[in-house]
Amino acid sequence: MIMEGVEKRIQSLRQQINEHNHKYHVLDAPVIPDAEYDRLFHELAELETRYPEYTTSDSPTQRVGAGPLQQFPEVAHEIPMLSLNNAFGETDMNAFDRRVREKLRKEAIVYTAETKLDGLAISILYENGRLIRAATRGDGNRGENVTANVRTIRTVPIVLLGQDWPPVLEVRGEVFMNREGFERLNWEQELATAKLFANPRNAAAGSLRQLDPTITARRPLRFLAYGIGRASSIPGSQYETLQLLRSFGLPISQETRLVTGISGCMNYYEEIGKRRDHLPYEIDGVVFKVNSITEQNQLGFISRAPRWAIACKFPPREEITRVLDIEVQVGRTGALTPVARLEPVNVGGVTVTNATLHNADEIKRKDIRIGDRVYIRRAGDVIPEVVRVVPGGRVADSKPFEMPDRCPVCHSPARRSPGEVVSRCSGGLVCPAQRIQSILHFTSRKAMNIDGLGEKLVEQLCDRDLIQDVADLYELNAGQLAALDRMGEKSAARVINARDNSKHTSLDRLIYALGIREVGEAAAAILAANFESLESLYLASIEELENVPGIGPVSASRIYEFFHNKENRRIIERLRSAGVYWETESMDAPEVLLPLKGMTFVLTGTLHEMGRDSASSLLRGLGARVVGSVSPVTNFVIAGEAAGSKRDKAESLGIRILDEREFLELLKTPERFATVLDRPITPNNSV
Numbered sequence: 156m157i158m159e160g161v162e163k164r165i166q167s168l169r170q171q172i173n174e175h176n177h178k179y180h181v182l183d184a185p186v187i188p189d190a191e192y193d194r195l196f197h198e199l200a201e202l203e204t205r206y207p208e209y210t211t212s213d214s215p216t217q218r219v220g221a222g223p224l225q226q227f228p229e230v231a232h233e234i235p236m237l238s239l240n241n242a243f244g245e246t247d248m249n250a251f252d253r254r255v256r257e258k259l260r261k262e263a264i265v266y267t268a269e270t271k272l273d274g275l276a277i278s279i280l281y282e283n284g285r286l287i288r289a290a291t292r293g294d295g296n297r298g299e300n301v302t303a304n305v306r307t308i309r310t311v312p313i314v315l316l317g318q319d320w321p322p323v324l325e326v327r328g329e330v331f332m333n334r335e336g337f338e339r340l341n342w343e344q345e346l347a348t349a350k351l352f353a354n355p356r357n358a359a360a361g362s363l364r365q366l367d368p369t370i371t372a373r374r375p376l377r378f379l380a381y382g383i384g385r386a387s388s389i390p391g392s393q394y395e396t397l398q399l400l401r402s403f404g405l406p407i408s409q410e411t412r413l414v415t416g417i418s419g420c421m422n423y424y425e426e427i428g429k430r431r432d433h434l435p436y437e438i439d440g441v442v443f444k445v446n447s448i449t450e451q452n453q454l455g456f457i458s459r460a461p462r463w464a465i466a467c468k469f470p471p472r473e474e475i476t477r478v479l480d481i482e483v484q485v486g487r488t489g490a491l492t493p494v495a496r497l498e499p500v501n502v503g504g505v506t507v508t509n510a511t512l513h514n515a516d517e518i519k520r521k522d523i524r525i526g527d528r529v530y531i532r533r534a535g536d537v538i539p540e541v542v543r544v545v546p547g548g549r550v551a552d553s554k555p556f557e558m559p560d561r562c563p564v565c566h567s568p569a570r571r572s573p574g575e576v577v578s579r580c581s582g583g584l585v586c587p588a589q590r591i592q593s594i595l596h597f598t599s600r601k602a603m604n605i606d607g608l609g610e611k612l613v614e615q616l617c618d619r620d621l622i623q624d625v626a627d628l629y630e631l632n633a634g635q636l637a638a639l640d641r642m643g644e645k646s647a648a649r650v651i652n653a654r655d656n657s658k659h660t661s662l663d664r665l666i667y668a669l670g671i672r673e674v675g676e677a678a679a680a681i682l683a684a685n686f687e688s689l690e691s692l693y694l695a696s697i698e699e700l701e702n703v704p705g706i707g708p709v710s711a712s713r714i715y716e717f718f719h720n721k722e723n724r725r726i727i728e729r730l731r732s733a734g735v736y737w738e739t740e741s742m743d744a745p746e747v748l749l750p751l752k753g754m755t756f757v758l759t760g761t762l763h764e765m766g767r768d769s770a771s772s773l774l775r776g777l778g779a780r781v782v783g784s785v786s787p788v789t790n791f792v793i794a795g796e797a798a799g800s801k802r803d804k805a806e807s808l809g810i811r812i813l814d815e816r817e818f819l820e821l822l823k824t825p826e827r828f829a830t831v832l833d834r835p836i837t838p839n840n841s842v
């Protein structure tokens with residue numbers, strides 16, 4: 156290729172890749188398959204390696220360009236990054252709208268209505284369409300230069316689309332993590348036995364403030380633009396500004412609307428409030444901004460906030476109540492967890508009576524004592540926690556809490572290993588609490604899924620010596636159950652039926668159910684996908700276990716210890732003799748360990764046999780990507796009962812749809828998924 160041709164090709168590839176990136180990451184509507192995109196990307200990378208004189212920092216191959224930093228340099232914001240005044244409902248909103256109307260002498264004001272994302276404010280500076288600097292808000296006047304990290308966020312364009320951008324354009328918006336990304340990150344953290352993030356906001360902040368951009372690049376960060384800072388020209392309204400930013404390839408919230416007057420604002424607030432838990436990301440309220448920029452300028456600022464905007468917050472999921480007592484619970488692995496018993500309090504619609512205090516260090520750090528008034532927080536489905544003590548409300552004779560040095564249930568010594576934050580009961584399965592918890596883990600939904608065998612029943616069964624371990628569950632009869640408190644013949648029969656149904660299970664569920672320390676659902680799915688049977692897990696060395704992608708050294712030694720314990724193996728044999736059986740696979744060549752690598756799956760509708768959670772961890776363990784929405788690059792849609800629009804979309808795109816039976820059948824030999832993919836689709840899609 157002559158040099159001019161090379162340069163042209165490089166430019167054309169960059170432009171195509173930037174456009175596909177935008178379609179994939181920002182519009183969520185890819186138009187070419189992943190393989191085709193990879194081909195373009197590789198061609199560009201190869202040309203840039205061969206002709207380094209054409210490599211530029213704004214090439215899509217250069218997202219992760221810089222090496223680790225020692226610290227983030229400081230950046231001064233030429234236009235300060237202000238905050239918003241808050242409203243907490245209709246009364247505050249009425250007052251805000253009245254002030255605006257009075258000042259502008261107008262009857263009805265047009266506002267842009269936006270969601271208030273719960274992440275971190277960021278400023279991104281583009282000069283001549285190229286990203287040149289990104290900075291955190293900091294104190295509003297000075298922030299940190301996080302350019303190398305922001306460049307790694309796929310939804311942030313390094314080069315703006317089109318040609319019509321102002322030569323200087325400072326975009327402001329929020330960096331955040333959506334719920335799916337947050338869960339995936341914590342799943343990976345769990346596998347790596349690393350610290351879990353408490354919520355998406357902390358995960359986003361922790362990820363953005365990494366000194367090594369290669370770490371940030373692996374974190375599922377996202378960005379949505381909500382305004383402009385410095386710019387050589389700006390449109391006449393906030394709404395037009397957002398549309399313009401979108402035309403440059405910048406992502407904006409899909410929930411943005413124009414509303415009129417207080418009724419328009421309150422309708423939007425209610426509508427978004429109802430959909431809040433169904434949005435892909437967490438929000439803590441909505442934001443209203445006077446739409447006209449002329450009117451914004453007339454209104455101006457008051458101290459650190461604009462008079463033309465307001466954040467209308469949702470009712471808090473944080474409330475104040477009193478700690479009645481601090482009890483210590485014993486978990487399945489003997490971990491002692493202090494729990495605060497609380498005066499009942501309604502937090503975001505749910506009555507909370509207990510909250511976790513995590514461990515002794517946390518209690519000490521927050522100095523929480525019996526009798527204290529405390530803030531309680533509930534986020535999504537997670538266990539409520541005590542955030543901090545309300546200052547000034549302490550009872551006179553309260554004492555700091557001390558962790559007991561013996562297990563409160565079996566009185567065996569409690570020990571805290573060096574480097575660990577938790578104390579553990581040393582009683583093992585002699586400790587009734589550990590026994591009960593490990594049986595409950597075994598019966599839980601994501602493990603053997605024995606419906607009806609809950610805490611009260613398992614406690615009675617253990618107290619009356621009817622069961623000692625999980626294998627004993629399969630020897631119980633309906634008569635024994637019917638004789639227990641609050642049980643009748645009907646409930647007993649239901650439990651026995653659920654217990655019998657649990658006998659047919661999958662290897663990943665069984666491994667998870669065994670309750671091996673450090674082996675959660677994800678690790679269990681990986682082990683099941685990488686070992687042909689439980690027997691080969693028995694035979695695996697620590698080194699072999701460590702070599703499995705996703706299994707770290709700590710988990711490897713726990714797994715090894717577990718399967719080399721005679722008592723554990725005896726229990727597994729007893730389960731087998733009681734009729735428990737699981738699907739196993741034979742996969743011996745290393746290439747077939749991840750037979751679904753490169754394939755994208757969407758699960759929809761109700762899956763009765765294994766449930767969507769297990770199915771997706773199993774698929775991921777086999778190397779597949781499991782995503783939430785159907786697009787032309789989806790390879791399979793697994794449609795359970797009552798599958799709706801995703802199934803329809805898959806049909807219209809000609810994507811292979813499998814029902815649950817076909818899916819389970821293929822899972823027995825996962826290599827067959829590839830063969831099915833190669834075959835043309837028959838009218839009923841049968842395999």
Ligand code: IVH
Nearest residue numbers: 237238239269270271272275276381442461
């Ligand atoms: S506008 C001068 N719009 O809320 C106006 N902020 O308390 C500045 N935020 O630091 C902000 N969503 O991090 C604006 N749609 C939105 C927002 C938003 C979230 C955050 C932002 C800011 C804080 C203001």
